Amino acid sequence: MSKLKTQEHTPVTLSESLIGSLKEITGADNVFYDTESLEAYSHDETEDLSFPPQVVVKPDSTEQVSAILKLASAENIPVTPRGAGTGLSGGCLPLHGGIALSLERMNRILEIDTTNFICVTEPGVIVQTLQEAIEEKNLFYPVDPASRGSCFIGGNVAENSGGPRAVKYGVTKDFVLGLTAVLPNGDIIKTGGKLYKDVTGYNLTQTLVGSEGTLAVITEILLKLIPLPSLHLMLMIPFPSLEQAAKTVSAIMSAGIDPSALEFMERDAIIASREQLGTHIDYDDAAAHLLIELDGNNQDLIDERAEKIGEIAMAHEALDVLLAESKQKQEELWNIRRSLSEAVKSRSVYKEEDTVVPRDKIPELLSRIKELCARWKIASVCYGHAGDGNIHVNLLKDDLPDDVWNNGLDTMIRELFAIVVDLGGSLTGEHGVGYSQREYISIMKTPAELAIMKRVKDAFDPQGILNPGKIFPTE
Amino acid sequence: MSKLKTQEHTPVTLSESLIGSLKEITGADNVFYDTESLEAYSHDETEDLSFPPQVVVKPDSTEQVSAILKLASAENIPVTPRGAGTGLSGGCLPLHGGIALSLERMNRILEIDTTNFICVTEPGVIVQTLQEAIEEKNLFYPVDPASRGSCFIGGNVAENSGGPRAVKYGVTKDFVLGLTAVLPNGDIIKTGGKLYKDVTGYNLTQTLVGSEGTLAVITEILLKLIPLPSLHLMLMIPFPSLEQAAKTVSAIMSAGIDPSALEFMERDAIIASREQLGTHIDYDDAAAHLLIELDGNNQDLIDERAEKIGEIAMAHEALDVLLAESKQKQEELWNIRRSLSEAVKSRSVYKEEDTVVPRDKIPELLSRIKELCARWKIASVCYGHAGDGNIHVNLLKDDLPDDVWNNGLDTMIRELFAIVVDLGGSLTGEHGVGYSQREYISIMKTPAELAIMKRVKDAFDPQGILNPGKIFPTE
Numbered sequence: 001m002s003k004l005k006t007q008e009h010t011p012v013t014l015s016e017s018l019i020g021s022l023k024e025i026t027g028a029d030n031v032f033y034d035t036e037s038l039e040a041y042s043h044d045e046t047e048d049l050s051f052p053p054q055v056v057v058k059p060d061s062t063e064q065v066s067a068i069l070k071l072a073s074a075e076n077i078p079v080t081p082r083g084a085g086t087g088l089s090g091g092c093l094p095l096h097g098g099i100a101l102s103l104e105r106m107n108r109i110l111e112i113d114t115t116n117f118i119c120v121t122e123p124g125v126i127v128q129t130l131q132e133a134i135e136e137k138n139l140f141y142p143v144d145p146a147s148r149g150s151c152f153i154g155g156n157v158a159e160n161s162g163g164p165r166a167v168k169y170g171v172t173k174d175f176v177l178g179l180t181a182v183l184p185n186g187d188i189i190k191t192g193g194k195l196y197k198d199v200t201g202y203n204l205t206q207t208l209v210g211s212e213g214t215l216a217v218i219t220e221i222l223l224k225l226i227p228l229p230s231l232h233l234m235l236m237i238p239f240p241s242l243e244q245a246a247k248t249v250s251a252i253m254s255a256g257i258d259p260s261a262l263e264f265m266e267r268d269a270i271i272a273s274r275e276q277l278g279t280h281i282d283y284d285d286a287a288a289h290l291l292i293e294l295d296g297n298n299q300d301l302i303d304e305r306a307e308k309i310g311e312i313a314m315a316h317e318a319l320d321v322l323l324a325e326s327k328q329k330q331e332e333l334w335n336i337r338r339s340l341s342e343a344v345k346s347r348s349v350y351k352e353e354d355t356v357v358p359r360d361k362i363p364e365l366l367s368r369i370k371e372l373c374a375r376w377k378i379a380s381v382c383y384g385h386a387g388d389g390n391i392h393v394n395l396l397k398d399d400l401p402d403d404v405w406n407n408g409l410d411t412m413i414r415e416l417f418a419i420v421v422d423l424g425g426s427l428t429g430e431h432g433v434g435y436s437q438r439e440y441i442s443i444m445k446t447p448a449e450l451a452i453m454k455r456v457k458d459a460f461d462p463q464g465i466l467n468p469g470k471i472f473p474t475e
Numbered sequence: 476m477s478k479l480k481t482q483e484h485t486p487v488t489l490s491e492s493l494i495g496s497l498k499e500i501t502g503a504d505n506v507f508y509d510t511e512s513l514e515a516y517s518h519d520e521t522e523d524l525s526f527p528p529q530v531v532v533k534p535d536s537t538e539q540v541s542a543i544l545k546l547a548s549a550e551n552i553p554v555t556p557r558g559a560g561t562g563l564s565g566g567c568l569p570l571h572g573g574i575a576l577s578l579e580r581m582n583r584i585l586e587i588d589t590t591n592f593i594c595v596t597e598p599g600v601i602v603q604t605l606q607e608a609i610e611e612k613n614l615f616y617p618v619d620p621a622s623r624g625s626c627f628i629g630g631n632v633a634e635n636s637g638g639p640r641a642v643k644y645g646v647t648k649d650f651v652l653g654l655t656a657v658l659p660n661g662d663i664i665k666t667g668g669k670l671y672k673d674v675t676g677y678n679l680t681q682t683l684v685g686s687e688g689t690l691a692v693i694t695e696i697l698l699k700l701i702p703l704p705s706l707h708l709m710l711m712i713p714f715p716s717l718e719q720a721a722k723t724v725s726a727i728m729s730a731g732i733d734p735s736a737l738e739f740m741e742r743d744a745i746i747a748s749r750e751q752l753g754t755h756i757d758y759d760d761a762a763a764h765l766l767i768e769l770d771g772n773n774q775d776l777i778d779e780r781a782e783k784i785g786e787i788a789m790a791h792e793a794l795d796v797l798l799a800e801s802k803q804k805q806e807e808l809w810n811i812r813r814s815l816s817e818a819v820k821s822r823s824v825y826k827e828e829d830t831v832v833p834r835d836k837i838p839e840l841l842s843r844i845k846e847l848c849a850r851w852k853i854a855s856v857c858y859g860h861a862g863d864g865n866i867h868v869n870l871l872k873d874d875l876p877d878d879v880w881n882n883g884l885d886t887m888i889r890e891l892f893a894i895v896v897d898l899g900g901s902l903t904g905e906h907g908v909g910y911s912q913r914e915y916i917s918i919m920k921t922p923a924e925l926a927i928m929k930r931v932k933d934a935f936d937p938q939g940i941l942n943p944g945k946i947f948p949t950e
Contacts, residue, residue: 197831198903449676456679459933
């Protein structure tokens, strides 16, 4: 068994016969190699990256995925699995060319089991579509990244996606009870089951969740569901300083209140959103806002918690506490929050970091980031899931000369991550390492830690054909 | 690097110089090889098994554990980590002799962080001790296996322990945010952190939780804590048939009620407990009881749910619905539940199975088990965490002739597991595979699934020195 040896940017050549074999597996209609298709599958939502595959294949079943991987193993061809292409770390980019394996046709919800509270789904279902189908049965799958209207559940599982509701309900991994997955050699395995407890053998489910498509291709997912809360209340709270907003986050959580979202947005993010949406936002000149959601089934309990939050916020110099009780007003607030990423990024060339720290370190994280940015004269806009300590830091080029930006950015990011690690944090809370963060991982992980991860990778993918070039730094 | 080659029951011989080196690492006071010590560390709570080590070592720090494993790797000596020895699958038995590595001296609670709701602890802390220290801070670590008064948190992490409260709060894995662990080669790694979101690299935390001490030795644990609920209510509900009790379980859960315990106990278990404790139990002639706990912070909500449970139970022919509102009465009920295991097992030679099925399959599981046992003329007593579908099946020899028991048991267990697998279940919900279930694992896992697990084992432990002989079937 030989190891894959290709050069990034210098893709392997695929033979006519390989293309023919792929067409036999999926039908000729599901194999694409025209320039337009290759371009379309060359990027995701991560900055300005493009790595085209040589061929795009769209299988329709676990068996077809298995046949493709058997073929790729035999021919030593790189295979890069792909969901909806909404990732923010370049996880689905075919760095080494080869086969882009799109799961988009495997888009069936197989079962919503209302007795055991479990959903069985294929990976290519859009998260919002899945959530709505589940909510129709009065059940709830709460993990909703900002891209929920377009991202696939399979990509969420591969990346262990988070989102605002993680603060109360947890991230994707906390809902995955089992998987069907295809190993790089084509072997099909099942992990877990419709079971809330299961310790027969190693927990391969959780080894695969968040492995960024580098260990296996996920073709079926069992998700835990919970009862749908019937009541929601939202609060929008403007603050005169980042620090007071950040301290309020920790105070709310330490008080044992369990908001279903606790989002932080600094002024420039709010302004970018206001301009993008053309909407009015109260206190849009405040230094920062907290957006807080409470959910449950008892109005008194929700009101009680809202009142407590209001008190905590006012004790931290909040400018006001605005309530959104109607569904419509709540949707407006969520729209603001969900628009931030695109709005901020449309302002300038940018680089986004997905920092996470223990939540009581957020005030220090923010002040040290602002200090760092001032020193580098690089603008930054921060927002994110503050209840989890997960702050997205957008570094913006604005009018900075190209050479200053290009020469400085890498060093500045290393300094930024050094701060994060110093605060007991991690490089990425929910976006993944993928391609865009791989050179930084050794800031955080020791050689011994990287070595054991590499051995796990080799255990699953001895040839190194599955999503090559991701997670680990180049040598 | 050579692979470990020893025979179970024919342990390797340890040289004087190796013993000397161990004494240098931990101090001579913490190395034991007298017959009494070797016997004491030869068994756990799993049936009647005994595999003595050649030496017992009690390190006091991560660095000492690392030094021991470096030595063992160099000398190719088996090392079996051990918590409190309360396991139910023989996970800590030194099958191949060698070094028993006891974590009992690493028994310090390092931090209870009341701001971030995280506890940092060494592995040798007794779970109940840990829980009580946490509850003093008005926080909650809910995972409480029946052995909580004696088992170690490290063993709970190694086995991914469950217990009654898993039905609401989840199992051990759902609370582990990070680990310090020593690999078989002596490398020290840290995984996770004081972070509720973290996707930098593979999820080694969850690869290690539940790996039964076969991949690494866990020396420090970060646990998520939650706010302590202030109110509890318990219900004891007798039923005239197993079937009606089992159907009630599924009905309660499907109604979206979230009991913090939903335990099933059949008549013979109740009777064994009554005799063991010398206590009066109402309706002790009922075919089965459900023991249900509700917790929370709002009495009205608890009462409302209790009423709903009562209605569901009565609709399933419950004989009565008994409430336990006082702390004392509740403790009495928990005592009954926690006594079952020992009480049932004191009746006869036994073999315990730890079956788990989708919770709506419990009625069918129970009826098929009873049918199977009748056919084999083997008595069975069932009880367990029915809310999770996790039923402990105690097979009792009673007056059966030795040869009938000895010759039949293995085949009967295979038939039992075939039923479990047919119902979409798993061989073990919380006890682990360890030694006692390893020959059955291939009833459930395919050759491809076992092969990838074996490759994961090899990635962590290429020499095969760490807890050898566990999980995988003999060839």
